[in-house]
Amino acid sequence: MDSETLSYSPLSRSWKREIRLLHLAPKTSNPEEGDSPIKCSLSTVALYSYPPPQYEALSYVWGDATKEKLITIDGQPVRISRNLHQALRDLQLGHAPRTIWADAVCINQTDLEERAHQVAQMHLIYSRASNVAIYLGPAWEGSDDAMYFWESLAQDEAVHFDSSLSPHVSIRGRDINSADVRRVLEVFFDTEWWKRVWTVQEFVLAETLTMQYGTYTLARGTLELAFHNFRKHERGCCGRVNLLDQEGHEFKISMFDAMSRWYRLRKVSRCGTFNPFLRILWQFSDRQTRDARDKIYGMLGLSNLAWTNKISPDYTIPTEQLFRSFLSVAIEITKDLEILSLCQGKRGAHDLPSFVPDWASSVTETMRSIHEWRLQTFGLYNTSKDTQTNFRWIDASTAVSGGHIIDCVAAVTSGPDPLPSELLTGELWNSWIDLIREHCNPEGLPLDPIDWSRPIDSIMAETHADWKQHPFWPATCGGLYRYRDTQREMSRWRRLMPEVDFHTFLKWLSCSLSGGSFDEDAINFHMCYSTVASGRQFAVTEKGSIGWVPGDARAGDCIAVLAGGKVPYVLRKCEDKGEGAASQRPHYTFLGDAYITGIMDGETVDEEKGIQGEIYLV
Numbered sequence: 001m002d003s004e005t006l007s008y009s010p011l012s013r014s015w016k017r018e019i020r021l022l023h024l025a026p027k028t029s030n031p032e033e034g035d036s037p038i039k040c041s042l043s044t045v046a047l048y049s050y051p052p053p054q055y056e057a058l059s060y061v062w063g064d065a066t067k068e069k070l071i072t073i074d075g076q077p078v079r080i081s082r083n084l085h086q087a088l089r090d091l092q093l094g095h096a097p098r099t100i101w102a103d104a105v106c107i108n109q110t111d112l113e114e115r116a117h118q119v120a121q122m123h124l125i126y127s128r129a130s131n132v133a134i135y136l137g138p139a140w141e142g143s144d145d146a147m148y149f150w151e152s153l154a155q156d157e158a159v160h161f162d163s164s165l166s167p168h169v170s171i172r173g174r175d176i177n178s179a180d181v182r183r184v185l186e187v188f189f190d191t192e193w194w195k196r197v198w199t200v201q202e203f204v205l206a207e208t209l210t211m212q213y214g215t216y217t218l219a220r221g222t223l224e225l226a227f228h229n230f231r232k233h234e235r236g237c238c239g240r241v242n243l244l245d246q247e248g249h250e251f252k253i254s255m256f257d258a259m260s261r262w263y264r265l266r267k268v269s270r271c272g273t274f275n276p277f278l279r280i281l282w283q284f285s286d287r288q289t290r291d292a293r294d295k296i297y298g299m300l301g302l303s304n305l306a307w308t309n310k311i312s313p314d315y316t317i318p319t320e321q322l323f324r325s326f327l328s329v330a331i332e333i334t335k336d337l338e339i340l341s342l343c344q345g346k347r348g349a350h351d352l353p354s355f356v357p358d359w360a361s362s363v364t365e366t367m368r369s370i371h372e373w374r375l376q377t378f379g380l381y382n383t384s385k386d387t388q389t390n391f392r393w394i395d396a397s398t399a400v401s402g403g404h405i406i407d408c409v410a411a412v413t414s415g416p417d418p419l420p421s422e423l424l425t426g427e428l429w430n431s432w433i434d435l436i437r438e439h440c441n442p443e444g445l446p447l448d449p450i451d452w453s454r455p456i457d458s459i460m461a462e463t464h465a466d467w468k469q470h471p472f473w474p475a476t477c478g479g480l481y482r483y484r485d486t487q488r489e490m491s492r493w494r495r496l497m498p499e500v501d502f503h504t505f506l507k508w509l510s511c512s513l514s515g516g517s518f519d520e521d522a523i524n525f526h527m528c529y530s531t532v533a534s535g536r537q538f539a540v541t542e543k544g545s546i547g548w549v550p551g552d553a554r555a556g557d558c559i560a561v562l563a564g565g566k567v568p569y570v571l572r573k574c575e576d577k578g579e580g581a582a583s584q585r586p587h588y589t590f591l592g593d594a595y596i597t598g599i600m601d602g603e604t605v606d607e608e609k610g611i612q613g614e615i616y617l618v
Contacts, residue, residue, distance in 0.1 A: 136211060343355060348362075
């Protein structure tokens with residue numbers, strides 16, 4: 001918005017919560033002249049008034065902020081961005097005015113105080129709107145086909161997307177196997193709206209919403225029903241279609257990743273503020289924003305008072321200061337160290353200590369989903385034995401936490417890359433066995449590399465006899481098991497029960513190494529393996545434990561238990577810093593969390609003394 005062409009009257013910051021609304025005049029057109037200029041007017045209303053104001057809230061992507069398109073507001077020419085202009089054009093009705101709230105126009109963007117104040121109440125703006133109009137973008141070749149696909153799935157739950165079954169959905173005579181059809185479905189989920197931070201709360205907070213490409217509109221209920229039917233068929237009769245894991249050639253996004261963008265929004269929307277706020281931030285931290293501070297500010301509407309009482313939008317402070325402060329607030333509110341486990345991915349350009357999550361870091365979609373599963377399992381561990389957090393800052397780059405070093409990494413699997421979440425191979429399995437044999441095999445327990453060229457049945461028979469009492473096989477899944485809660489129709493986690501779950505381990509091992517078909521038990525075990533192993537390396541410790549450590553860990557790195565931590569952490573000792581008493585203490589760089597056998601339930605914490613030491617982190 002160009003404040004030189006339009007002067008704003010100040011908004012009251014009283015309890016009434018004033019906002020501005022944009023009144024969009026009806027569309028008029030002359031066949032000879034084309035569409036007429038967009039005419040609007042602004043008004044000021046109070047959210048807390050009776051009767052409450054009636055308006056729609058616009059959810060769209062700013063795009064290039066260059067103001068190159070003209071509209072008139074209260075008779076004055078005003079320049080706005082191309083994206084907003086296109087959205088207003090497609091939102092115009094032909095018979096009546098339309099009242100909307102659009103941030104770029106309704107907030108004086110040049111007034112940082114007003115901007116911060118309005119951002120802080122955006123959760124009210126979107127939740128109190130009569131409708132949230134989600135403008136995904138202008139129409140494109142195939143957008144109508146994508147919208148029709150979802151409408152078709154919603155209209156009849158019996159419609160399949162497997163073209164070998166009848167009836168099945170088709171678009172202009174083309175079924176789901178058509179490259180053109182897959183392309184339009186991938187594009188549907190790959191436009192910028194699905195990648196921006198602010199659009200998350202705008203979707204989640206909406207009481208009612210519509211999604212729109214060009215002038216083609218779908219109601220939320222239609223998309224919900226289409227998604228429900230899609231998942232129902234994908235899990236059952238249409239599951240043989242290798243659709244979800246195939247990457248689109250043009251956009252490098254699989255249908256699984258594309259659909260997960262809808263699923264994540266829907267999941268958070270159903271649970272609202274009952275979702276742990278840190279988990280919500282993590283789920284959507286891959287989304288983009290012009291200002292890195294909005295990685296946090298843009299999601300505050302999905303938090304609760306515990307967070308908003310301590311954090312409010314302030315665009316005058318540096319990004320690094322916000323990220324450091326947010327760490328302290330998170331530890332204070334959650335009373336644990338889960339936020340440390342969000343130090344993931346390739347860090348951005350921000351100058352931050354190693355233990356402070358960089359919310360602008362780059363993490364792949366697959367690793368983000370897997371790490372989300374990992375976070376869900378932390379409540380099953382108790383490495384620090386319910387000790388209270390004791391975390392404080394020394395200066396802007398150093399903090400101290402209660403904790404002690406309990407072991408060191410002796411060796412890790414070779415290779416610079418972390419273990420991927422792919423199917424297990426015999427070569428990989430034997431490399432783990434070699435590592436254990438060399439460093440820590442308990443006496444009396446047979447552990448030899450396996451000749452995988454032999455029949456898999458005979459190998460499994462021997463494995464059953466030799467391996468049941470060995471701590472290695474539970475380590476492959478982090479001592480966890482994932483199962484389907486049929487009553488609540490959701491997946492849940494529990495601790496492994498060796499006597500019950502050993503047969504599932506054997507089934508997973510057999511399917512992985514023989515190339516056999518995975519049944520539900522094997523799939524669940526593989527998800528446990530993927531959850532604990534992805535992005536990590538297999539490791540043995542100097543005291544003979546085994547487990548999984550961060551992908552960049554190496555021999556000599558320290559394994560620590562920190563007060564309030566549900567899991568252990570891997571640290572790397574660094575040079576002493578500066579002068580003074582604190583600098584004489586060892587300082588450590590934070591590498592990440594870990595799974596280590598024999599310590600996950602607080603075995604290293606004294607029942608009476610608890611954790612008495614201190615560890616300095618930089």
